[in-house]
Amino acid sequence: MSARQVADAVNAARLLESIEALAAFGARDDGGVDRPALGERDIEARRFLIDRARALGCSVHVDACANLFFCREGDAALAPVMTGSHIDTQPAGGKLDGCYGVLAGFEVLAALNDANVPTRRPLEVAIWTNEEGTRFSPGAMGSSAFVEPSRMARYAHVQDAEGTTLSAALQRHVSAFPELPPRAQQDAAHAFVELHIEQGPQLEKAEVPLAVVSGIQGVRWYAFHVQGIAAHAGTTPMPLRRDAMTLAIALHRELDAIAHELGRADTRVTFGRWNIAPNSINTIPSAVSFTVDFRHPDARVLGAFDEHAQAIAQSHGARIEALFAHAPVAFNPSVLSRIDEACRALDTRALHLTSGAFHDAMYLAKHCPSGMIFVPSIDGISHNPAEATDAGHLVLGARALAHCLTTLCND
Amino acid sequence: MSARQVADAVNAARLLESIEALAAFGARDDGGVDRPALGERDIEARRFLIDRARALGCSVHVDACANLFFCREGDAALAPVMTGSHIDTQPAGGKLDGCYGVLAGFEVLAALNDANVPTRRPLEVAIWTNEEGTRFSPGAMGSSAFVEPSRMARYAHVQDAEGTTLSAALQRHVSAFPELPPRAQQDAAHAFVELHIEQGPQLEKAEVPLAVVSGIQGVRWYAFHVQGIAAHAGTTPMPLRRDAMTLAIALHRELDAIAHELGRADTRVTFGRWNIAPNSINTIPSAVSFTVDFRHPDARVLGAFDEHAQAIAQSHGARIEALFAHAPVAFNPSVLSRIDEACRALDTRALHLTSGAFHDAMYLAKHCPSGMIFVPSIDGISHNPAEATDAGHLVLGARALAHCLTTLCND
The missing domain is CATH 3.30.70.360 (Alpha-Beta Plaits)
Known part of the structure; x- marks a missing residue:
């Protein structure tokens, strides 16, 4: 089975190193990260990941909301399987929220290469812009605009605390990466799987290393x-x-x-x-x-x-x-069954959970069959420099992601 | 009965005019008063009252905390009967809180003159410094320092929001009134009666025009x-x-x-x-x-x-x-009986109430037999430009004060 091969090719040291390397952009003295969306440190971090993607032989595209797409080609001209998350952080954020999902996606690209496994469909890792919503409000701007491009007209005028508009920040991003070819928003996708830390205590309390996330709670404020x-x-x-x-x-x-x-x-x-x-x-x-x-x-x-x-x-x-x-979001049963299948293949227990927090997958679920995987958060802590996950859990999450993405890419 | 003669000599127009005249010092556009303790407007207001007292033939003395004492001599060399309150206000205060008690005291001085009634004991009207505590904290500095002069060492260093010490503000008061002879703190007094607006809704709800205040609640913060x-x-x-x-x-x-x-x-x-x-x-x-x-x-x-x-x-x-x-303060039963007697003499209903607010009489009660009289507050409103009392109630309160002070002055 090629999916199991790719999962086994996940390199623990490389994955953990990449988390530390990305955390250097906007590192805080207390071990946390402060990297506002589209700020100077975010642009440096993006340049770092663009270089890594090119070294892996991937193409890099950008859309109108500065979402980045790192693509490993497939054998057929089919809609890609997508994964990814965000790399902007809370002002006193940790190293994992969002970044883990992006870097695990990179690790899957590398593992596919290392295992020399071709896939039928392309695999794309996305960085969704401004998920946290702390520089520009609301959050999840990038993923929601990808799914509903009409939102861009409204988002363009949003200002940060210093009066900079999103529009101006996007222009700065264009200037930083003038060579990147554009990608249309709303482009068809076969599936989207987001790997994320739980940001809550349930997996830890249950002593289970992975969660198949069946949906996202609805909310009223x-x-x-x-x-x-x-x-x-x-x-x-x-x-x-x-x-x-x-x-x-x-x-x-x-x-x-x-x-x-x-x-x-x-x-x-x-x-x-x-x-x-x-x-x-x-x-x-x-x-x-x-x-x-x-x-x-x-x-x-x-x-x-x-x-x-x-x-x-x-x-x-x-x-x-x-x-x-x-409204509550229910993820796609067929995608969830691929995640379950990955957990069985890796002989790993998994809980079925509903996400309490919002994620980019909340919007992607409107666009294509989507699902999420959680790994435990130590003491349930997130949005905090102390945010952490056991290294073994981080690696296991990446292996499960590798398995289900490979399966989906061969649909 | 001379007490009834003096009460009858209270001049309603003169009392009400004096309230408006004093309110001109620090008048706010919204009809309220802003007159911080020992500020420029307070000093102008004090000068206005010193001039009025002199015109009434009273002596004027000042103590170490800038408390002013306006004295109408008695026939015998006995401890005086005292009345009065404060003329500093909240930043958005009204015309009556404190000022009413001082001006009613002045009206009694004038009524005694008009009725040509001599008294056995001197009658003194006091202005106690910084009762509100909004410029210098805590409040009731003047009355508490009069009763316990050792407090002055602590109070002297207290600063207002601009860094001016009480000590410097007192020095400015000395410079403004260099001619005023000093009065010792803790000087014996035969009794102290403070007339004040209720600052609450009880008299109005009960439709009773006066209260004999039996004490002041204790408080815990x-x-x-x-x-x-x-x-x-x-x-x-x-x-x-x-x-x-x-x-x-x-x-x-x-x-x-x-x-x-x-x-x-x-x-x-x-x-x-x-x-x-x-x-x-x-x-x-x-x-x-x-x-x-x-x-x-x-x-x-x-x-x-x-x-x-x-x-x-x-x-x-x-x-x-x-x-x-x-701790709770219980006023002196003998002073309270003189207030009851005044109400009976004026054929006026009176409620016995406990004061919910602090007043200078709280400290004077430690020094000499003390009591208080309340008049109603419209809608219970105080510490507000809208603070008001029916003119008839203001006059009735001054008449009751005139009656009981005259009685006490003849002890």
Whole structure:
């Protein structure tokens, strides 16, 4: 079996070295990485990977959102199998989030070469631009624009904190790599598989080294705005108060209860941002705003939460503001079965998980049959310089990726 | 009865005009007043009142904390009866907080003159420096230093937001009024009566025009610090979270319940200031701090709350920080009976209330028999340009003050 050959050709030392090499671009003193999308360090990192891809004999193309595509040709003129992720990081990010998926893709290209295995379809490794969304908002700009090019008109005007538009940053990227031939967005793909760290604690708790990611939770982001009346903490009897924080906490209790009742074990609910006015020790709060991040894999549960959230806001005289919503994504069963097959071939246990975080694969799933593989995150930590995964797990993830990509490339 | 004669000599127009005249010093465009303690506008306002006092035939003295004393002599060489309050304001303050008590004292001086009523004891109107505590912290510096002069050594070094020390501001006051003879702090006084707006809604709700203030609530200020673990809102299952806001809200619930259980109808509890980190919509809160302002007239209840607060913090692994405490003050029954007597003489209903706010009388009560009178605040509003009291109530309060001061001056 050629798939097993390629998996066995994955070179652990080369993969781990490449993670350290890429982390040098934007390295922080604390061991983390700070590499904003399309900034100088990102462009240097891209140049480093372009050179590596050329050394592997791959072609390199770029699309209108600065997504890069590193292609190892196939024997037939068929739509490629794609893999990859992103290499931009959080301001205090780690070495693995995104980068691991890109570098494991490179390792598969190298393993195919080393094993001297030709494939029927081309294999493309993609770097999707600005997944984190910390320089330009929203995140996953590159992958979403690849799938829906009409988004580019809106994204072009987005500015970073210093007033630079995405459009200007893309122009700078063109100037840095004037020789790269263009690739059309929305080009057909046979499949997309993204390998990523879990960024959560479930694999570690279960002591299982891999996850077949069956989908991505849907999400609702709301802000609740509660109006009270500021008054003197000493002189205002309790029955005469309208304390915005007391009201907000009553809302919190109801929202938290309904979130758990509706979503049961799959509920993820977070009340993360609070603004209290006037925020003074001896003044009754006059206004409180707080956010709710509710996630669930079932669209019906998300819909039911929407209705309850509206009703709870209304019953308390609070204003509810919908900030963001995304439907749950179910990955393609046929792609997932190829990942399962890879795990069996490598004699590896795998959990079936729903991703709690967003990934580029969330958008690619609208474009072509897609799936994801997770490796464990130590202590579930991510978006943090301390982000880490056991070397053995990193290598195993790359081997599973190699196996299923090779299988898909021979469809 | 001379007391009734003096109350009848209170001149409504003159009192109301003086409130407007004093409000001109530091007038805000929105009708409020901004007059920081010992600032230029405060010094101009003091000059205006010194001139008025002299026109009334009063002597003027100043002590080491720039407290001013306007004295109408008595027939006997006895300790004076004192009244007064403060004329510094909140940055967006009103025309009445403090000023009303000082100007009503001036009106009593004028009424005594108009009625040609001599008194056995001297009557002194005091302006206590920096009651609000917004320029120099803490508040009630003048009255507390008068009662405990040893405080001056500590207060002298306190700086305002621009780095000016109280010591330098006091020196400027000396330069502004070099001719004023000094008055010793801690000088004996026969009694102190402070007339003030309620700054709360109780008189208005009860439709009663005056309150005999039986004391001032004690207070405890605490900060609670709760530590959680920041993690991804999407990837971290609920049972594996340590969400600092969830913990803080559990603490809030227990503290709120015990505050009401211990203090019953007299409880005032406010959770006014909250700081949440990282305060991000999709990150589980890692740290929350919040304050508790608990007030009660009974020292035993305050003590019991202290113990429960410690125990609750400990049971949740939270850190508790004591920020401020003041014991309840009970005013002097004999002074209060003179205020009751004044209300009866003026055929006026009066409520017996405990003050929820601090006042200079809180410190004077340690020095001499003291009491307070409240008039209603419209909608309970204070520390606000909209602060207001019906003119009829303002006049009635000044008449009650005139009555009880005259009685006390003839002890």
